[in-house]
Amino acid sequence: MKRRYLVIAFILLSFLSLFIGVTNISPFELLDLSNEQTQIMLQSRIPRLVSIVIAGVSLSISGLIMQQLSQNKFVSPTTAGTMDSARLGILVSLLLFTTASPLEKMIVAFIFALLGTFIFMKILEKIKFKDTIFIPLVGLMFGNIISSITTFFAYKYDLIQNISSWLHGDFSMVIKGRYELLYISIPLLIIAYLYADRFTVAGMGEEFAVNLGLKYKQVVNVGLIIVSLVSAVVVLTVGLIPFLGLIIPNIVSIYQGDHLKKSLSHTALLGAVFVLFCDILGRIIIYPYEIPIGLTVGVLGSGIFIYLLMRRKAYGL
Secondary structure: OOHHHHHHHHHHHHHHHOOOOOOOOOHHHHHHOOHHHHHHHHHHHHHHHHHHHHHHHHHHHHHHHHHHHHOOOOOOOOOOOHHHHHHHHHHHHHHHOOOOOHHHHHHHHHHHHHHHHHHHHHHHHHOOOOOOOHHHHHHHHHHHHHHHHHHHHHHHOOOHHHHHOOOOOOOOOOOOOOOHHHHHHHHHHHHHHHOHHHHHHHOOOHHHHHHOOOOHHHHHHHHHHHHHHHHHHHHHHHOOOOOHHHHHHHHHHHHHOOOHHHHHHHHHHHHHHHHHHHHHHHHHOOOOOOOOHHHHHHHHHHHHHHHHHHHHHHHOO
16 A cells, blocks of 8 residues: 555645534635534544544554564554543543642543553563463453453442443544644654664564664653553544554554554554544434444444454464
């Protein structure tokens, strides 16, 4: 798949995204928008588009980093307990810091996401049977345990409705002033690009990386921090978007190979295109109502995940 095709799809879907909604705004009215239409574009449509793009790009690249570091194609923030740990962190911030600002909630969610990801990586080191499918299953079980703990305390302290809003990703509530935390992901993606070659070497194993003079643990820690912070920001801003960090890097690796630096731009573009497509699909299926992005990505993503499992032998897994 040529990069230019992804760029064309990205531009077309981005343009289309701006003109789909309950309030009818035509592309032909761009030069003559009413005050109400201008406010809708500036307060809702454009912030929504920006948040979709940043979330799609950052989660896809996070999945790519995790797959490199774990040496497993089916590890991602969804299958390593990272997203579930971030949700637990948000619950803790709601319980202990009732007046916490979004930034403070993000910090708590980041700490829990980092801790959860670190525990998963430690579990990974202890497992002798490192089967391609077995490892993500362990991660899913680990994530379900954390999710169950979150649900238990949410019920106990009557916060189940609050915490459920972070269970399914939803861009419908994204407006100006409620999505800007996502900008934190941008410098993290730049760092990911600068560290791309090191992540690739680290993915070959600790012994090999150390022999090449790489500070293995430092590189792994940088990768885990990027993944955890991105996951915390996305969960806090738009909610849980499942499978995205798993399927996009796998699709890219089929036609682009496994070198992280070469795959980075393709992964970013395809992630943005996929989330844009799922969001538009969710807006038009039962128009004027809307299906949450977490549901559309979950349905399509789980189908692609099953397909990738069936195809794993075809590309060397």
